[in-house]
Amino acid sequence: MSSPAQNLPALRAVSSQDPTGAVRTPPHNIEAEQALLGALLVNNVIYEKVGEILEPDHFYDPVHGRIFGAIATLINRGQIADPKTLRGVFDNDPALTAVGGANYLVDLAANVVTIFNVEDYAQLIHDLHLRRELIALGTDVVNDAFQQDLDKPATSQIETAEAKLFELARTGESDRGFVKLDKALTVSIKLAEEAHKRDNHITGVTTGFADMDRKMGGLQSSDLIILAGRPSMGKTALATNIAFNAAHAYLKSNGQEGAGVAFFSLEMSSEQLATRLLGDFSSVPSDKIRRGEVKTEDFTKFVEASQVLSRVPLYIDDTPGLSVAALRTRARRLKRTVPSLGIIVIDYLQLLRGTGTRREENRVQEVSEITRGLKILAKELNIPVLALSQLSRAVEMREDKTPLLADLRESGSIEQDADVVMFVYREEYYHARSEPTRRAEEDESKFNDRYSRWMQRGEEVTNIADVIIAKQRHGPIGTIKLHFDGQFTRFSNLERNLDANL
Numbered sequence: 178m179s180s181p182a183q184n185l186p187a188l189r190a191v192s193s194q195d196p197t198g199a200v201r202t203p204p205h206n207i208e209a210e211q212a213l214l215g216a217l218l219v220n221n222v223i224y225e226k227v228g229e230i231l232e233p234d235h236f237y238d239p240v241h242g243r244i245f246g247a248i249a250t251l252i253n254r255g256q257i258a259d260p261k262t263l264r265g266v267f268d269n270d271p272a273l274t275a276v277g278g279a280n281y282l283v284d285l286a287a288n289v290v291t292i293f294n295v296e297d298y299a300q301l302i303h304d305l306h307l308r309r310e311l312i313a314l315g316t317d318v319v320n321d322a323f324q325q326d327l328d329k330p331a332t333s334q335i336e337t338a339e340a341k342l343f344e345l346a347r348t349g350e351s352d353r354g355f356v357k358l359d360k361a362l363t364v365s366i367k368l369a370e371e372a373h374k375r376d377n378h379i380t381g382v383t384t385g386f387a388d389m390d391r392k393m394g395g396l397q398s399s400d401l402i403i404l405a406g407r408p409s410m411g412k413t414a415l416a417t418n419i420a421f422n423a424a425h426a427y428l429k430s431n432g433q434e435g436a437g438v439a440f441f442s443l444e445m446s447s448e449q450l451a452t453r454l455l456g457d458f459s460s461v462p463s464d465k466i467r468r469g470e471v472k473t474e475d476f477t478k479f480v481e482a483s484q485v486l487s488r489v490p491l492y493i494d495d496t497p498g499l500s501v502a503a504l505r506t507r508a509r510r511l512k513r514t515v516p517s518l519g520i521i522v523i524d525y526l527q528l529l530r531g532t533g534t535r536r537e538e539n540r541v542q543e544v545s546e547i548t549r550g551l552k553i554l555a556k557e558l559n560i561p562v563l564a565l566s567q568l569s570r571a572v573e574m575r576e577d578k579t580p581l582l583a584d585l586r587e588s589g590s591i592e593q594d595a596d597v598v599m600f601v602y603r604e605e606y607y608h609a610r611s612e613p614t615r616r617a618e619e620d621e622s623k624f625n626d627r628y629s630r631w632m633q634r635g636e637e638v639t640n641i642a643d644v645i646i647a648k649q650r651h652g653p654i655g656t657i658k659l660h661f662d663g664q665f666t667r668f669s670n671l672e673r674n675l676d677a678n679l
Contacts, residue, residue, distance in 0.1 A: 385422020436519020
């Protein structure tokens with residue numbers, strides 16, 4: 178039985194030469210393709226075994242791909258796919274003319290030896306397809322590298338190649354499919370048992386804050402968590418504290434708690450972030466470290482702090498203007514090399530770029546693409562993704578500055594795609610800027626009374642920060658109070674609230 182491939186023009190993965198100069202044909206196996214198609218034409222039921230493995234473009238011979246596509250179409254419609262029902266489709270197909278036209282389908286079915294090895298044939302065809310794609314990808318990489326495009330530097334080409342290679346590695350991976358309830362229940366009970374054994378009773382990655390962990394059970398795998406707030410509320414400080422707490426817990430517990438952290442800092446440099454952590458851990462204000470206003474004895478604290486900080490699994494990428502595709506590629510790469518990676522932090526969402534080139538025309542769509550991409554990344558790596566977000570200026574226009582879900586900037590998709598939305602709110606910041614002044618013709622005693630109430634409220638909110646959980650897909654909403662030390666830009670547990678009924 179001859180193959181139509183013998184009479185067709187060159188395929189996408191063209192022949193190449195090996196180092197000796199011999200011409201190399203892209204890897205393929207026409208006999209395996211013919212055997213699989215013949216088995217399908219004889220017994221449509223076996224399509225269930227290969228339908229999730231193969232696509233029409235996985236076949237080396239384009240005509241074989243078209244035949245497979247036609248078979249799949251009829252079977253999916255609930256119709257029989259055999260040489261008779263397919264004859265009308267291929268009767269006048271010029272590609273089959275040289276091998277007997279539609280009679281080629283009869284030959285495929287007549288030459289079937291067995292239908293029991295069909296899955297092996299499918300896996301072989303898919304493997305050869307991947308090899309041809311690797312050849313094509315390598316050719317594209319070489320050709321792109323030869324083109325000196327100023328708008329596409331080498332680093333960008335590397336990221337593009339990595340992304341394509343990763344997608345190729347995922348091609349043909351079976352979906353999870355159906356999971357019987359008893360298996361899902363077993364996993365759920367196991368998670369509950371592990372949480373019960375822990376002193377803090379959390380099932381996710383610890384944040385280092387007792388009230389937050391109790392409210393959320395830690396940061397949960399595959400969740401997209403949005404941490405939002407207006408400028409000067411302490412978003413970056415809180416995210417940095419959570420990142421360090423998770424990494425430090427992993428170090429202290431020998432991997433039993435916490436997790437490795439990937440911190441994408443699109444706003445601050447890695448040095449600035451490290452200075453913050455050094456100041457926090459050594460209890461020396463980071464602004465004084467930057468200005469060099471430190472005492473001799475402080476350097477002893479720096480050495481002790483750096484010995485701990487250098488060992489925690491916290492990885493910082495401070496590349497500015499990163500695209501969501503590049504971020505995903507780098508996160509995947511780090512996950513492969515650092516198995517302990519258990520949380521990704523992004524500071525902040527609005528500084529990421531989408532994949533489009535005309536981003537200024539529809540920023541809402543771009544932000545939607547970014548949030549979807551981050552949610553997909555969280556599910557793909559099965560780890561929480563904590564992304565910081567700005568809030569709109571509408572907050573400043575209200576008398577009550579407490580943030581709302583409607584204040585999320587630029588896109589409703591942030592709220593829609595997120596599993597958890599948290600706001601950082603420090604009343605102290607606004608209270609300090611609302612010092613009362615005496616009004617015209619106001620009685621002095623009334624002014625003093627008003628001023629006294631303002632002072633009293635100031636004492637109540639000093640060093641207090643509210644973390645408002647406005648949305649939690651799998652748990653309760655509510656407000657958590659933390660202690661905030663502005664001198665060290667450090668959040669910590671509020672001791673007087675630890676025993677509160679949450």
